[in-house]
Amino acid sequence: MVNKVCILLFYSFIFTLEGTCQNGLTGKIDSTNIYKPSRFKIVVISESLAWGGSLVLLNDLWYKNFPRSSFHFFDDNGEWLQMDKAGHASSSYLLSFTGYETFKWTGVNDHKAVWFGGGVGFLYESVIEILDGFSSGWGFSIGDEAANTFGTALFMSQQLTWREQRIMLKRSYHQTMFPNYNPGLLGNNLLEQINKDYNGLTFWISGNISSFLAKDTKFPKWLNVDFGYGASGMIGARQNPAITSGGTPIPHSNRYRQFYFSPDIDFSRIKTRSRFLKKIFFVLNIVKFPAPTLALSEKKLRFIPVYF
Secondary structure, three states, X not given: OOOOHHHHHHHHHHHHHHOOOOOOOOOOOOOOOOOOHHHHHHHHHHHHHHHXXXXXXXXXXXXXXXXXXXXXXXXXXXXXXHHHHHHHHHHXXXXXXXXXXXXXXXXXXXXXXHHHHHHXXXXXXXXXXXXXXXXXXXXXXXXXXXXXXXXXXXXXXXXXXXXXXXXXXXXXXXXXXHHHOOHHHHOOOHHHHHHHOOOOEEEEEEEEOHHHOOOOOOOOOOEEEEEEEEEEOOOOOOOOOOEOOOOOEOOOOOOEEEEEEEEEEOHHHOOOOOHHHHHHHHHHHHXXXXXXXXXXXXXEEEEEEEEO
């Protein structure tokens, strides 16, 4: 199944750049915000159009090729070593965060922006799950919905409790050899592989240390510590095929999980007055910054000078 993360990220990216984020993209409250009804109408109308348009595109890309069915469930918890679940959590977090930033641009109070933004993130992915439930090619996945809930809840709970994001969900990608054996499933080119090849994706929990320390701490405010999760050796969702679609034998590869520990940069905590730089910093903050990394896989610990 084609990974739907690409549409979710595109949706987030458009509305993040559309909004003029007044709070520096950390999730911190800006008390100078004044409610602007005209901006609120623009956001509601444009988001509704983008939401509907993306679902139409989604239907054209996937659902129209499979017969409709009665609503049903599908247990995919054993697929891709749960990398797809990490992707769902990451996407719902990002959608909730960008939805919040966009509504803050309209000047609504922080509490409403949290619920509006979280609602955007959670409902969008939930609608996709419901559509899956009516498609014979898939089904409603409780595991996916649980991951969606976690991503949204992580954003909302921090914003309601700390009024800022101290723990973020990020991602990174590097190319692997595995799409060569199953390009239809893992991607025919780099753009497709970024969204479909779970062997090259890494999902990160990125924590800002200084935000948990005293306000007068000398610890760098931009320095984060990240824990990453990845997997490798996957040519199929549950197991690897023995031959390619053309009949060529596929070399055996072990399917295994990988865990990472690495420093990171929180660009949202780098102060700037430039609106342009704020938007650039947000885009940079979606992905993990390349850095020295400790990797644990197959009971072996290794050091990678620069990992992305």
